[in-house]
Amino acid sequence: MAVGILTAASSGREYGGRITSFVIMSCMVAATGGIIFGYDIGISGGVTSMASFLEKFFPHVYTKMKEDTHISNYCKFDSQLLTTFTSSLYIAGLISTFFASSVTRAFGRRSSILVGGAAFLMGAALGGASLNIYMLIIGRVLLGVGVGFANQSVPLYLSEMAPPRYRGAFNNGFQLCVGIGVLSANLINYGTEKIKGGWGWRISLAMAAVPASMLTIGAIFMPETPNSIMQHSNDHEKAKQMLRKIRGTLNVETELQDLIEASNVSNSIKHPFKNILEAKYRPQLVMAVAIPFFQQFTGINVISFYAPILFLTIGLGESASLLSAVVTGLVGTTSTFISMLLVDKVGRRTLFIVGGIQMFFSQVIIGSIMAAELGDHGEITKEYAYLVLLLICIYVAGFGWSWGPLGWLVPSEIFPLEIRSAAQSINVAVNFLFTFIVAQTFLSMLCHFKAGTFFFFGGWVVLMTAFVYFLLPETKNVPIEQMEKVWREHFFWKRIVGNKSSSGTLI
Numbered sequence: 001m002a003v004g005i006l007t008a009a010s011s012g013r014e015y016g017g018r019i020t021s022f023v024i025m026s027c028m029v030a031a032t033g034g035i036i037f038g039y040d041i042g043i044s045g046g047v048t049s050m051a052s053f054l055e056k057f058f059p060h061v062y063t064k065m066k067e068d069t070h071i072s073n074y075c076k077f078d079s080q081l082l083t084t085f086t087s088s089l090y091i092a093g094l095i096s097t098f099f100a101s102s103v104t105r106a107f108g109r110r111s112s113i114l115v116g117g118a119a120f121l122m123g124a125a126l127g128g129a130s131l132n133i134y135m136l137i138i139g140r141v142l143l144g145v146g147v148g149f150a151n152q153s154v155p156l157y158l159s160e161m162a163p164p165r166y167r168g169a170f171n172n173g174f175q176l177c178v179g180i181g182v183l184s185a186n187l188i189n190y191g192t193e194k195i196k197g198g199w200g201w202r203i204s205l206a207m208a209a210v211p212a213s214m215l216t217i218g219a220i221f222m223p224e225t226p227n228s229i230m231q232h233s234n235d236h237e238k239a240k241q242m243l244r245k246i247r248g249t250l251n252v253e254t255e256l257q258d259l260i261e262a263s264n265v266s267n268s269i270k271h272p273f274k275n276i277l278e279a280k281y282r283p284q285l286v287m288a289v290a291i292p293f294f295q296q297f298t299g300i301n302v303i304s305f306y307a308p309i310l311f312l313t314i315g316l317g318e319s320a321s322l323l324s325a326v327v328t329g330l331v332g333t334t335s336t337f338i339s340m341l342l343v344d345k346v347g348r349r350t351l352f353i354v355g356g357i358q359m360f361f362s363q364v365i366i367g368s369i370m371a372a373e374l375g376d377h378g379e380i381t382k383e384y385a386y387l388v389l390l391l392i393c394i395y396v397a398g399f400g401w402s403w404g405p406l407g408w409l410v411p412s413e414i415f416p417l418e419i420r421s422a423a424q425s426i427n428v429a430v431n432f433l434f435t436f437i438v439a440q441t442f443l444s445m446l447c448h449f450k451a452g453t454f455f456f457f458g459g460w461v462v463l464m465t466a467f468v469y470f471l472l473p474e475t476k477n478v479p480i481e482q483m484e485k486v487w488r489e490h491f492f493w494k495r496i497v498g499n500k501s502s503s504g505t506l507i
């Protein structure tokens with residue numbers, strides 16, 4: 001079936017410029033917002049598999065894991081309080097992202113990133129010093145505020161700063177940093193688990209302050225994006241000078257004119273959350289909801305949050321489980337780097353579809369092995385345990401070059417400036433909402449669905465791959481302020497948005 005595809009060349013408007021060291025350094029600092037997100041994902045799954053951490057904060061889970069020989073292999077970690085420790089961050093992130101939208105729109109992307117880094121820093125300090133479950137949960141809430149602000153603003157910052165033809169690679173740097181954060185957390189967990197005295201988990205939680213400090217200090221010196229300058233100050237000359245600096249050329253008139261037009265439309269809209277419901281924004285609204293929803297129902301956070309617990313379930317020891325999580329983290333980071341190299345060459349749709357096929361088959365085989373070999377009270381052989389580990393690595397690689405980075409890239413590049421902050425808030429809020437739901441229900445789901453859990457997520461992967469094939473147009477090389485054209489040329493969306501630009505001009 002034909003799908004509307006547009007390149008910068010076919011749009012008739014090419015922007016000048018090159019990749020400058022100024023842009024690279026600015027985006028590297030901003031992308032550390034991904035490290036704090038990834039570090040938290042990796043660290044929470046690791047500490048919840050440490051016996052000393054469970055014994056202090058979740059003694060009933062510790063007792064069930066060590067002493068109850070009658071409980072199913074799939075149900076040893078089923079505890080709503082334990083999952084609340086992991087998922088409370090995402091409720092806080094969901095709520096805070098709507099506040100972040102107002103900050104981002106009124107004060108700029110940089111201010112929102114600064115708030116996110118500072119909140120995460122406070123949460124890390126409280127988590128490492130926790131004496132009881134209440135301190136632990138409050139620390140998680142502060143971490144959630146930090147992640148909510150950072151995830152709302154960082155992808156926008158990267159997409160707006162990057163040259164259009166390299167926007168995919170730059171934006172995928174966010175997911176690469178998420179992978180680096182997960183890998184770093186897994187390595188630290190593997191080391192701190194061996195500390196005698198059982199206090200290594202404190203180091204794991206407190207070390208989140210390192211990337212948070214990098215982001216907070218870096219944000220003080222980061223430049224604001226030209227798009228944001230136009231949106232909250234409407235200073236044409238300042239935006240022009242910033243464009244010249246980040247593009248490395250004096251010839252920025254074409255891009256500046258697009259920014260001015262987008263800013264005029266943006267400033268005419270006083271209630272972006274209301275306006276986004278209009279028919280002309282329907283494709284963007286659908287993507288802002290569907291893409292983060294599907295990203296969470298790939299099942300990736302099942303692996304990211306609970307990989308050590310999952311490996312304990314299939315019979316690996318505590319240390320081996322943490323080491324296995326390191327391996328999957330390394331695979332995820334490597335595959336995301338590969339995505340950075342390919343995304344602006346082969347396009348978003350190709351990576352989405354290939355990754356979806358790869359994830360589906362690995363999930364089905366994992367579920368089949370666990371159903372056939374593990375059972376409720378049996379033990380899986382080491383050979384099958386390592387085969388499951390290999391299949392999980394294949395699954396993580398598929399996610400790493402598809403729904404991982406592209407789930408952040410595509411929403412951040414398709415929204416018009418006038419609804420960009422609001423739409424990104426919806427995108428992040430939906431992401432956090434379903435991250436919370438999956439995180440809160442997975443251990444119970446594993447207990448009740450058992451090996452069928454992997455078939456459940458595999459079915460969603462089929463659905464989301466079909467969604468991309470039929471409804472997502474290709475967006476590579478399209479300037480961000482001209483993105484509306486991909487919807488007017490798409491076989492399905494053109495029936496909804498018509499043939500008029502956002503300003504009402506007939507194209």
